[in-house]
Amino acid sequence: MRRILLIVSGSVAAYKALEFARLARKGGFAVTGLLTAGGARFVTPHALAAITGSRVHGDLWSLEEEVQAGHIRLARDHDAIVVAPASADLIAKMAAGLADDLATTVLLATTRPVLVAPAMNPTMWAHPATRANVETLRGRGVAFAGPEEGEMAEPEHGLGRLVEPPALLEAVRAMLADGPLAGRHALVTSGPTFEAIDPVRFIGNRSSGRQGHAIAAALAGLGARVTLVSGPVSLPDPPGVRVIRVESAREMLAACEAALPADVAVCAAAVADWRPETEAGAKIKKVAGAPPPAIALAENPDILATLSAAGDRRPRLVIGFAAETEDVIAHAEAKRARKGCDWILANDVGAGVFGAAENAVTLVTEAGAEPWPRMAKEDVARRLAARIAEALR
Numbered sequence: 001m002r003r004i005l006l007i008v009s010g011s012v013a014a015y016k017a018l019e020f021a022r023l024a025r026k027g028g029f030a031v032t033g034l035l036t037a038g039g040a041r042f043v044t045p046h047a048l049a050a051i052t053g054s055r056v057h058g059d060l061w062s063l064e065e066e067v068q069a070g071h072i073r074l075a076r077d078h079d080a081i082v083v084a085p086a087s088a089d090l091i092a093k094m095a096a097g098l099a100d101d102l103a104t105t106v107l108l109a110t111t112r113p114v115l116v117a118p119a120m121n122p123t124m125w126a127h128p129a130t131r132a133n134v135e136t137l138r139g140r141g142v143a144f145a146g147p148e149e150g151e152m153a154e155p156e157h158g159l160g161r162l163v164e165p166p167a168l169l170e171a172v173r174a175m176l177a178d179g180p181l182a183g184r185h186a187l188v189t190s191g192p193t194f195e196a197i198d199p200v201r202f203i204g205n206r207s208s209g210r211q212g213h214a215i216a217a218a219l220a221g222l223g224a225r226v227t228l229v230s231g232p233v234s235l236p237d238p239p240g241v242r243v244i245r246v247e248s249a250r251e252m253l254a255a256c257e258a259a260l261p262a263d264v265a266v267c268a269a270a271v272a273d274w275r276p277e278t279e280a281g282a283k284i285k286k287v288a289g290a291p292p293p294a295i296a297l298a299e300n301p302d303i304l305a306t307l308s309a310a311g312d313r314r315p316r317l318v319i320g321f322a323a324e325t326e327d328v329i330a331h332a333e334a335k336r337a338r339k340g341c342d343w344i345l346a347n348d349v350g351a352g353v354f355g356a357a358e359n360a361v362t363l364v365t366e367a368g369a370e371p372w373p374r375m376a377k378e379d380v381a382r383r384l385a386a387r388i389a390e391a392l393r
């Protein structure tokens with residue numbers, strides 16, 4: 001059984017650490033809790049002990065522990081260390097290499113993978129000191145999950161919320177490459193493409209990348225090695241995922257082909273169907289009195305169809321999306337045949353899904369159409385990832 005050391009530091013979000021510990025145990029991990037002095041003000045050792053089913057640590061100066069070099073044991077005896085929530089203070093101490101309590105001493109003494117899930121006020125997260133500390137830690141191989149954007153306790157809105165416990169567990173599994181997709185390579189496309197008109201103008205679309213990024217995170221959360229080829233989006237990279245940023249459809253196709261072989265490909269990107277036939281080398285000037293320029297369009301390559309027809313490099317399972325406003329299932333079935341892919345996730349975009357948090361999809365396979373209830377895009381992603389794991393088993 002995999003073992004996690006969960007370090008809880010001082011933040012209002014500490015209550016979510018309990019939910020994470022519960023989920024992690026349910027997911028087959030053994031969890032040991034460690035509370036910093038600040039953490040112990042938000043969560044009691046009793047609650048953490050009850051939920052982890054094991055003794056909670058906290059005191060560097062415990063005689064009983066030190067007889068057995070307790071901090072060294074804690075640092076070595078776990079497969080991963082998860083710091084959640086991680087306060088700005090604890091992140092600063094980690095970056096500086098301080099070791100003035102049990103948590104910081106363990107973090108300095110460990111050689112195990114460390115995952116940090118920050119939670120703090122958005123101004124503290126944005127502070128140059130915190131930015132520099134996070135970069136320092138990333139440079140040393142520390143993994144980060146979140147923070148997320150949203151409502152803070154203050155109340156205030158911004159980037160600083162602790163990631164939700166299921167996403168944190170995905171990040172742990174991604175870091176440990178642990179789960180039913182361990183050893184598999186998944187290729188995911190996400191976001192829009194931008195097709196250049198000239199050096200400053202482009203044709204784009206409103207895709208946010210939320211669904212594709214959530215799919216990449218969910219696949220990594222089942223242990224897959226994931227390559228995410230993403231058009232321009234304003235989302236953070238999913239933890240544990242290799243992200244390749246592209247702009248145009250042709251760049252996206254080249255990046256996908258370079259990423260092969262893969263066991264599964266999920267094409268969730270909203271690829272532009274057309275691009276300007278030629279890209280002007282210099283900014284097109286507006287000339288007074290002259291008619292607006294005409295932009296001739298050329299057809300873009302179809303990435304989903306190309307991957308589906310990639311011969312011996314074809315991923316075993318190729319999955320596409322179909323955004324439809326009417327006859328959703330009939331169109332999806334036709335698209336599955338036309339593109340040569342295995343599954344289509346059809347979504348009714350009449351229901352307004354672009355940029356939204358939820359999605360209503362129907363999974364269309366050779367066995368038929370299976371409507372899924374409307375749910376969060378992260379849950380669509382997890383359900384799809386579970387189905388992929390089943391199919392590749």
Ligand code: C5P
Pocket residue numbers: 189249267268269270271272273300301302303304305319320321322323
């Ligand atoms: O043909 P349509 O755009 O409706 O097909 C949607 C599906 O095809 C999506 O999975 C999308 O990612 C993929 N696609 C693609 N390359 C294109 C156009 C669409 O991969 N040029």
